[in-house]
Amino acid sequence: MAVQAHVAPDDRGICSPSCKMLETEGRSMTRTEESILTVRALCKTFRVGGLGRNKTEIRAVDGVSFDVAAGESLGLIGESGSGKSTLGRLIAGLLQPDSGEIVFRGKPAWDGAGARTHRRVIQIVFQDSGSAFNPRLPINRQILEPFVRHHRGVSLSEARARVARLLEVVGLTPGHGERYPHELSGGQRQRAALARALAVEPELLVLDEPVSALDVSVRAQIVQLLVELRETYGLTYLFIAHNLDVVAQLCHRVAVMYRGKIVELAEAESLYRQPTHPYSRMLLSSVLTVDGDLGHVYREAAGVRG
Numbered sequence: 001m002a003v004q005a006h007v008a009p010d011d012r013g014i015c016s017p018s019c020k021m022l023e024t025e026g027r028s029m030t031r032t033e034e035s036i037l038t039v040r041a042l043c044k045t046f047r048v049g050g051l052g053r054n055k056t057e058i059r060a061v062d063g064v065s066f067d068v069a070a071g072e073s074l075g076l077i078g079e080s081g082s083g084k085s086t087l088g089r090l091i092a093g094l095l096q097p098d099s100g101e102i103v104f105r106g107k108p109a110w111d112g113a114g115a116r117t118h119r120r121v122i123q124i125v126f127q128d129s130g131s132a133f134n135p136r137l138p139i140n141r142q143i144l145e146p147f148v149r150h151h152r153g154v155s156l157s158e159a160r161a162r163v164a165r166l167l168e169v170v171g172l173t174p175g176h177g178e179r180y181p182h183e184l185s186g187g188q189r190q191r192a193a194l195a196r197a198l199a200v201e202p203e204l205l206v207l208d209e210p211v212s213a214l215d216v217s218v219r220a221q222i223v224q225l226l227v228e229l230r231e232t233y234g235l236t237y238l239f240i241a242h243n244l245d246v247v248a249q250l251c252h253r254v255a256v257m258y259r260g261k262i263v264e265l266a267e268a269e270s271l272y273r274q275p276t277h278p279y280s281r282m283l284l285s286s287v288l289t290v291d292g293d294l295g296h297v298y299r300e301a302a303g304v305r306g
């Protein structure tokens with residue numbers, strides 16, 4: 001069954017989700033209409049090279065606006081250097097915007113004093129989780145620390161039991177928890193990175209190419225895990241990826257970035273079937289060319305979406 005949702009730009013040129021449910025081949029993925037993340041006119045410029053006025057300005061994110069509904073997975077695609085990671089880092093609070101607004105559950109992401117407001121509820125998982133872990137500490141310590149920080153009053157033995165449970169949820173054993181990051185495979189490290197992110201009970205995960213470095217079979221397992229975690233914990237995802245199959249498997253809507261701007265934002269199936277912006281058409285057809293219709297990628301992915 002075709003996707004029933006419809007997203008249209010409002011009179012400010014901003015796309016907002018307007019559906020309650022996606023139905024895909026008899027399976028449903030519920031999400032609410034409530035927007036939990038609102039991004040408005042977001043800009044970030046980097047100044048690189050040279051001295052003083054000789055510096056070059058790179059407008060990495062250039063006036064980006066969109067909403068994400070609770071429980072939704074929004075994919076973010078675009079060529080290398082289009083600004084996807086910068087946008088993800090801005091939303092996760094790792095970078096401060098030059099201008100524009102990020103509002104999560106009605107509250108601005110930065111307070112008047114320049115401090116992050118959503119440290120806990122928005123977490124980020126990177127492609128290379130190896131470098132995101134401390135190489136000198138076993139994995140379970142690195143999950144325990146954020147857990148304890150955000151669960152004051154929980155005894156150490158209870159915290160350890162909860163960390164063991166988190167490892168289990170992501171498909172790891174207590175034995176994996178005792179290893180150091182380099183003693184895990186890439187897929188196991190991504191599972192551990194997800195467990196660590198979940199330790200603080202986030203609501204939104206920014207997933208910055210979390211499966212790009214994995215081989216095909218491990219990638220499929222992690223995508224399946226992401227689907228399950230989303231259902232179990234009611235998570236919302238901003239999913240950055242190059243791989244369009246993976247985006248089709250996981251995402252309700254997809255935003256296409258080009259030179260720091262979102263040039264198209266649409267329901268995944270309608271974007272894959274009929275991209276409207278010339279850059280989206282070029283991007284999609286450069287990956288797979290089947291009579292200009294990529295609907296089959298979306299349909300083939302339906303079995304995984306759950």
Ligand SMILES: Nc1ncnc2c1ncn2[C@@H]1O[C@H](COP(=O)(O)OP(=O)(O)OP(=O)(O)O)[C@@H](O)[C@H]1O
Nearest residue numbers: 046048058060078079080081082083084085086087
């Ligand atoms: N810390 C930084 N300092 C200077 N320039 C940066 C910095 N981070 C990103 N850029 C530049 O901003 C632009 C957008 O980069 P970004 O990493 O966001 O793109 P991307 O779409 O995520 O690319 P990729 O898919 O290759 O990861 C690029 O021109 C990049 O070189």
